[in-house]
Amino acid sequence: MHFETDVKQIIERAPDVRSFRFNRPEGLDCFAGQYMIVTLKSERKELREPFTISSSPTERNYLEMTKKLTGHPFSNALASLKEGDKVSIEAPFGDFTFKGEYDKIAMLAGGIGITPLRCMIRYATDEKLDTKITLIYSNRFEDEIVFKNELEEMQKQNRNLRVVYTVTRPGEKWNGYRGHIDKEMIQKEIPDHVERVFYICGPPKMVEAMVAILKEMNVPDKQIKQEYFPGY
Ligand SMILES: Cc1cc2nc3c(=O)[nH]c(=O)nc-3n(C[C@H](O)[C@H](O)[C@H](O)COP(=O)(O)OP(=O)(O)OC[C@H]3O[C@@H](n4cnc5c(N)ncnc54)[C@H](O)[C@@H]3O)c2cc1C
Missing domain, CATH: 3.40.50.80 (Nucleotide-binding domain of ferredoxin-NADP reductase (FNR) module)
Structure with a gap:
């Protein structure tokens, strides 16, 4: 499913690692471990990359991704985001999941x-x-x-x-x-x-x-x- 959302909060996690929290789009449900595809607009180009949803399904108010900033084009476009900026998301994807099924x-x-x-x-x-x-x-x-x-x-x-x-x-x-x-x-x-x-x-x-x-x-x-x- 495709969603439009915006940046809610940016958190510094470690040198060159930042979490980006987006307002959680209504209707987006996922399992722990799944990923989303994030599209950013940069100098009239669209940049698209997959990212794990680092927030848990129990964190209902936001959807978080956590990125190692490498100086490459996607990282740079992400690093220039500010609170309130628009972002497109496709989600959820992947079967690397944990649903509580193992002891x-x-x-x-x-x-x-x-x-x-x-x-x-x-x-x-x-x-x-x-x-x-x-x-x-x-x-x-x-x-x-x-x-x-x-x-x-x-x-x-x-x-x-x-x-x-x-x-x-x-x-x-x-x-x-x-x-x-x-x-x-x-x-x-x-x-x-x-x-x-x-x-x-x-x-x-x-x-x-x-x-x-x-x-x-x-x-x-x-x-x-x-x-x-x-x-x-
Ligand atoms: C399922 C999945 C989940 C993922 N989850 C995460 C996550 O949670 N966190 C995370 O940080 N990453 C995650 N990734 C990786 C992420 O999608 C990106 O591929 C990665 O972050 C690279 O982004 P970038 O900004 O470094 O490079 P981009 O700008 O996207 O470029 C892609 C690659 O091209 C090459 N490249 C581009 N420009 C140059 C240049 N000027 N010189 C040399 N090489 C260049 C580099 O190898 C670079 O890694 C995930 C990937 C998958 C498949």
Whole structure:
């Protein structure tokens, strides 16, 4: 379905990462994890890109997307938006979804790939679902961890949620995991991995590597769900 809406709020999340909240068009319903196609007008050209809806279906007043700004044309057009500017949206799309149907899930995120997972975690927390969730979230730098404060806050609200970070280029004070998500990390943090449904999202190479590791660890194919963002 096609909708016209406007920018309600812009939120700085991390260096070069911003959330754009649009007034939620009436009649737009979606599941946690789905995406929308956003069209912007820039110098008489139309620019169109797919983005995860990073807000949860429980957040009824707005529809949010969260973008890593890269300096490329779409990023620049987005970065120049102001509150009240018009935006066209087509939605919802995609089957990388969580509807509360699993008792135990695990999430592996790389960088901006956190967006659909944040949406699912917010959904599970707001709906007070019993689903056990472990998220392992990898970033290059500590200050690039998107939604960190909110993830911490949701861990306090939702006793079924556990969040583990790893950083590939940590500062001296970092006392969490170092390096990419690997087999040992998954074995240690998710000992019951064979029983869990995995949601993986990040750059294509990261997703590919995670799927290979899970297969090696005997996680059945039907328990592996993946989404990747080309271009990162
Ligand atoms: C289902 C789905 C969900 C997604 N969700 C998200 C999300 O939640 N958040 C997010 O940030 N992204 C998401 N993406 C990726 C997003 O759609 C864009 O592809 C991405 O953000 C690139 O936008 P951009 O502004 O960098 O580049 P664009 O201007 O759109 O250009 C596209 C690509 O062309 C190349 N390019 C363009 N101009 C140049 C140039 N001058 N020099 C070199 N290369 C160039 C780059 O590779 C660039 O990535 C998602 C993608 C998919 C398929």
